[in-house]
Amino acid sequence: MSLYQNNELRIYNSMNGEKEVFQSITEGRIGMYVCGPTVYSNVHLGNCRTFISFDMIFRYLKHLGYKVRYVRNITDAGHLTDDADQGEDKISKKARLEKIEPMEVVQQYTIDFHTVMKQFNAFPPSIEPTATGHIVEQIEIIKTIIDNGYAYEKNGSIYFDVVKFNKDHHYGKLSGRNLEDMMANSRELAAQSDKSNPADFALWKKASPEHIMRWPSPWGDGFPGWHLECTVMSSKYLGETFDIHGGGMDLKFPHHECEIAQGEAAHGHSPVNYWMHANMLTLNGQKMSKSTGNSILPVELFTGDNDFMQKAFSPSVVRFFMMQAHYRSILDFSNDAILAAEKGFNRLTEAMKLMNQLPISKTSSVDVASWKSKCYAAMNDDFNTPILVAELFDAVKMIHTINDGNATITKEDLDDLSTGMNAFFYDILGLQNAQEETGGSLNKGLDGAMKLIIDLRATARANKDWSTSDKIRDELAAAGIALKDGVDGTSYSVE
RNA sequence: GGUACCAUGGCCGAGCGGCUAGGCAUGGGUCUGCAAAACCUAGUACAGCGGUUCGAAUCCGCUUGGUACCUCCA
Incomplete structure (x- = not known):
């Protein structure tokens, strides 16, 4: 069937x-x-x-x-x-x-x-x-x-x-x-x-x-x-x-x-x-049009080489930005709007990573089945992707709550949630995470190097050598790499 | 001039007769060597004026503002 x-x-x-x-x-x-x-x-x-x-x-x-x-x-x-x-x-x-x-x-x-x-x-x-x-x-x-x-x-x-x-x-x-x-x-x-x-x-x-x-x-x-x-x-x-x-x-x-x-x-x-x-994508409230010069090329957006945006944005972020609006609505493209979309997108991808390491319980206090049916209901209603995205953020909240120990999920439900999230995020909305976009392999060498740097900094921190640990953090930040000190250790992200 | 469509909180953007959309930003909190990040939490908006209705962001009328098409445009 x-x-x-x-x-x-x-x-x-x-x-x-x-x-x-x-x-x-x-x-x-x-x-x-x-x-x-x-x-x-x-x-x-x-x-x-x-x-x-x-x-x-x-x-x-x-x-x-x-x-x-x-x-x-x-x-x-x-x-x-x-x-x-x-x-x-x-x-x-x-x-x-x-x-x-x-x-x-x-x-x-x-x-x-x-x-x-x-x-x-x-x-x-x-x-x-x-x-x-x-x-x-x-x-x-x-x-x-x-x-x-x-x-x-x-x-x-x-x-x-x-x-x-x-x-x-x-x-x-x-x-x-x-x-x-x-x-x-x-x-x-x-x-x-x-x-x-x-x-x-x-x-x-x-x-x-x-x-x-x-x-x-x-x-x-x-x-x-x-x-x-x-x-x-x-x-x-x-x-x-x-x-x-x-x-x-x-x-x-x-x-x-x-x-x-x-x-x-x-x-x-x-x-x-x-x-x-x-519907049309507008720029500064006007329809994009090559002849009037009111347009932006994808490559200019991906490289950041344009007069409209303050930084570069990845294709998935741009795509996600579009998916946050209904296809029949006029959508205005602006620096603030895409910046907001990027932050939301990152939160979504982070939660999806977290989903793979969630603790399993004997019972579920979350209702994955009804979540899933809401996702389908959104898409069945004339491809309402903004509602779907809202449901995806509902799942993000669910994932955090479980991770914090304030809710439980069974293996079966987690599999169901994971299947659903992957289907809607990757297969239907057509989004990718940063690793996939850059081809994955590129980051392998960097991962190894960063692990070493993070270890060295952890040692400095353990010795309360704040000047060294802060120097590492600040200089990496200047190079476009942000360190995030979490409860389970330090992770990094590249701008 | 003709024909459509749209006006939602600081910003983006759903909803389209009764129930908190969501994201970003902001305030408060947790965590932390500090910071950042992360997480928790708070906020009740629908251009204006009338009308219909027990009840309207949601329906109807008018006003104002905006956009698109009527040439080529995704």
Whole structure:
């Protein structure tokens, strides 16, 4: 019996704004698609929040025993700098500016993205398809949409006919808009546009002679529109209707709206059962954005080399910081907030170490079973990680109370607690402790050396040679190593 | 201008009709050669103004402030 059979998972569906009991299309299996990055620059921390949120969701679904096929694309073509006809493909533009091949741009930033995701301990998706790898499929679906009467050709480009589509379907249902309002309130029209209506969007763009990224098509050389790749790749790998589609909140309109339109225009039915949107990470109260300079790169955070934070933070601390907020809430990133998260995180990892050496009793005065069920209840309620974290701190308190002899626990319960803590901390929240992050082996030599130093200092202290013992402590502190004199001896921690 | 969303104690951040969220910081205490760390413990907040209700941070209305989308954005 799998866990999902006795856990009622509820997911907030952006389509109707309600938490719904999750039911997969195929028993025990889930298809999940998440819009990936456009690889024309380094991913910043805001981009990462979305992928970390969905990594947590992926992890919990797997934990519940589902077989999840998680598809996350790499956009390596077709993402225009703007929606006007003179709009340039972002990757082409970068390649032109740096005088390199577009695929060099793609390769460089794809590698960067993977590196960062690995640092954040995010699982790779099951399939990571690229737009350029699916040009043939995109051309095919355009033909289908044209055949179904929802697209038209103009000067070698193909546009989706939103007005026509809206007569038979509702364009705007995900983002709560309707076409009439949008047309009435749209900003100045691009007068020179080939579109018959400003709300229409490109499925295929004709390539100008100097455009490097181009593919042959029935309509001449060109490149695909941005929205199309997700429709094509999700339906190819997950089917015409699949369980979960995720992405950043900012993709809700127009990107996801267009995906729905394309799916319905091509296949005649809705492509997705549950739409999930991760909210934005802000910096100084403003959305992170590369173009405005209001963004921070993960590497700048890990090294401390940035203008916003007073010190460096490890990937797990950053991840933990994100997990302390709900994925649907806007989260503001600040020095004070991450500093507070780091302290809490350390307290959590220390307690987990302590958990492994707790005294065993014949009876338990703590209720591990109910603790565990509260953890599951939190996650089952639309992946409420902040509540889960609060429960984890409840367990921290439990561990200390037992350690202090004010509560007791049986071997069975302790095993249960330990299994639970490890599952939620490592497997589901995807956190790691400091040793794991640095690879563990690095600390071995240091451990030996520190043991020697601590022994020498213990001898000095036993001889009441305070000047020596304080000199050791102070100079180590200056070197970034803090000594902690506990009841059971001295331990150390590296900043 | 249009459409959403949000305003919670010093800070971050859950809750969304009745019960202490949690973390950080702060005060008090235990421990300690001193210090740090660790642990224990204290604090009762929901933008403003009306309304609904036996009861509202939680529902409704208005006001004020903020953010996002409507161009590219995770």
